[in-house]
Amino acid sequence: MKVLVPVKRVIDYNVKVRVKADGTGVDLANVKMSMNPFDEIALEEAIRMKEAGTASEVVAVSIGVKQAQETLRTALAMGADRAILIVAADDVHTDIEPLAVAKLLKAVIDAEQPGLVIGGKQAIDNDMNATGQMLSALVGWSQATFASELKVEGEHAVVTREVDGGLQTIKVKMPAIVTVDLRLNEPRYASLPNIMKAKKKPLEEKTPADYGVDVSPRLTVLKTVEPAERAAGVMVGSVDELVAKLKDEAGVL
Amino acid sequence: MAVLLLAEVTDGALALDATSKAVTAATQLGEVTVLCAGAHAADAGQDAAKIDGVARVLVAEDPALGHRLAEPTAALIVSLAGDYEHIAAPATTDAKNILPRVAALLDVMVISDVSGIVDGSTFERPIYAGNAVQTVQSADPKKVLTIRTSTFDAAGSGNPAPVETVAMADNPGLSEWVEDKLAASDRPELTSARIVVSGGRGVGSEENFALIEKLADKLGAAVGASRAAVDSGYAPNDWQVGQTGKVVAPELYIAIGISGAIQHLAGMKDSKVIVAINKDEEAPIFQVADYGLVADLFEAVPELEQKLG
Ligand SMILES: Cc1cc2nc3c(=O)[nH]c(=O)nc-3n(C[C@H](O)[C@H](O)[C@H](O)COP(=O)(O)OP(=O)(O)OC[C@H]3O[C@@H](n4cnc5c(N)ncnc54)[C@H](O)[C@@H]3O)c2cc1C
Numbered sequence: 310m311k312v313l314v315p316v317k318r319v320i321d322y323n324v325k326v327r328v329k330a331d332g333t334g335v336d337l338a339n340v341k342m343s344m345n346p347f348d349e350i351a352l353e354e355a356i357r358m359k360e361a362g363t364a365s366e367v368v369a370v371s372i373g374v375k376q377a378q379e380t381l382r383t384a385l386a387m388g389a390d391r392a393i394l395i396v397a398a399d400d401v402h403t404d405i406e407p408l409a410v411a412k413l414l415k416a417v418i419d420a421e422q423p424g425l426v427i428g429g430k431q432a433i434d435n436d437m438n439a440t441g442q443m444l445s446a447l448v449g450w451s452q453a454t455f456a457s458e459l460k461v462e463g464e465h466a467v468v469t470r471e472v473d474g475g476l477q478t479i480k481v482k483m484p485a486i487v488t489v490d491l492r493l494n495e496p497r498y499a500s501l502p503n504i505m506k507a508k509k510k511p512l513e514e515k516t517p518a519d520y521g522v523d524v525s526p527r528l529t530v531l532k533t534v535e536p537a538e539r540a541a542g543v544m545v546g547s548v549d550e551l552v553a554k555l556k557d558e559a560g561v562l
Numbered sequence: 563m564a565v566l567l568l569a570e571v572t573d574g575a576l577a578l579d580a581t582s583k584a585v586t587a588a589t590q591l592g593e594v595t596v597l598c599a600g601a602h603a604a605d606a607g608q609d610a611a612k613i614d615g616v617a618r619v620l621v622a623e624d625p626a627l628g629h630r631l632a633e634p635t636a637a638l639i640v641s642l643a644g645d646y647e648h649i650a651a652p653a654t655t656d657a658k659n660i661l662p663r664v665a666a667l668l669d670v671m672v673i674s675d676v677s678g679i680v681d682g683s684t685f686e687r688p689i690y691a692g693n694a695v696q697t698v699q700s701a702d703p704k705k706v707l708t709i710r711t712s713t714f715d716a717a718g719s720g721n722p723a724p725v726e727t728v729a730m731a732d733n734p735g736l737s738e739w740v741e742d743k744l745a746a747s748d749r750p751e752l753t754s755a756r757i758v759v760s761g762g763r764g765v766g767s768e769e770n771f772a773l774i775e776k777l778a779d780k781l782g783a784a785v786g787a788s789r790a791a792v793d794s795g796y797a798p799n800d801w802q803v804g805q806t807g808k809v810v811a812p813e814l815y816i817a818i819g820i821s822g823a824i825q826h827l828a829g830m831k832d833s834k835v836i837v838a839i840n841k842d843e844e845a846p847i848f849q850v851a852d853y854g855l856v857a858d859l860f861e862a863v864p865e866l867e868q869k870l871g
Contacts (some may be wrong), residue, residue: 435689543855
């Protein structure tokens, strides 16, 4: 079984985000970019499936700017067999919307015929939490989101999902679209020899036009601003002082 | 203009707080029809009908809707979608599972976690773990959105609206429910509690987490946790507060042994009053705290619990 893993190039989760003063967006020029942390977990799961013999090939796909090549090289260094880059934007500040990404991924599925897609549950830049669900709707495959456990058993996958009330386990028909939560696994680091080897693995470059998909956005970003700042607080010296402040000043007790 | 709002229904019961908050947002968009779907949803429908601002309630009952699997629930919503310009739901894990699917089936973009409504096609939503707020305008004929409940007040109760039943749509039959492991608790629900007491990695163990729970119970509060505390097995996953956990905005949030990573702040920085207890005076949590106490939690928390008595 071939496993397809979509990976997104996003601002590194440790970087302090700066909103541009003119309100046009977040400054992404010259900041550290990395693979979306949820996608790393998805990729790790696919690689483990290959190591366990459940998967035969792991294909990583990225959609975005040309620089997403680096993200795909990381994916190859972690253990993906090959990679597909769909260059859909020139400017690093252009975010391709989940609906357009899902349409492109559907086209990749039509061409590659994988038996399973594993992706991250959300990207830490737009926090949309939508691509997997949309893809599942478009291809008509079963959908299992927010996975913290995934077992493929023949014609079905059994997936434990992190939900508001706790955990839910569902059984879905294969082929399936699975999106992963943080506690599914801990992704490996790529070793230096594997980083070297990854340079020779195939990385194919495509455009949305190759797949006949229109990626024009449905949402126009009118402005991007910093969230309201909190007023500065005070330090208290003791538990007594804390209790007094909460009772008398804040009035919350 | 009409809005179809998917109510949060769990095992036949209406989650009144989340649904009422979403109703407040939805009434800004047009006349609100609430959809209660489930294996049993009639009681939830009666409860939803009493939320102020609700014009009509639709009840769909079918075994296939019982565990809110994405495929049948999305199919139901799409079968009803023709009459509405907006399709909305409180941004719970259920709705985040279902509504993007609905949007794709309608060939429109979903707008997740809406925190402000500018007009019928213009919405505010947090991005980058709440480090920026974006205003987006939709060009789609239908708008599908999930609503961040922490930023809207709950609608009150009003005269009961009429309730109708609607038929189930075809179930694509792609998935089946196996089991739920839902923690039963007498504590208030995390996203609607007036007070939340959260513990982090500093708490050190599952046993020590009892300290946090004891303080919470003294205050009648819900218990929260950082990701590190959940990953380490000190607390269950449904207690996680943050970018990828729950978003809370209680009147009082007490963060204990939590450093204040941006991903945690994303879930609690809109709380009205924030208290931080941490032994490291440099911890970033103090930058958002209204009251900070530099102390060893193993001394300060029992003392606090006792002095509240
Ligand atoms: C994609 C992604 C998503 C994430 N989503 C979330 C999320 O939703 N929610 C979330 O919380 N995190 C999330 N994180 C993780 C986040 O980055 C931090 O790692 C996490 O919040 C740290 O948890 P913590 O503050 O409990 O632990 P630490 O950062 O280890 O902090 C522990 C704190 O306890 C203090 N301490 C230790 N002992 C004591 C003592 N005896 N008395 C008092 N204080 C003490 C220390 O001084 C320290 O400040 C996410 C990360 C990523 C990459």
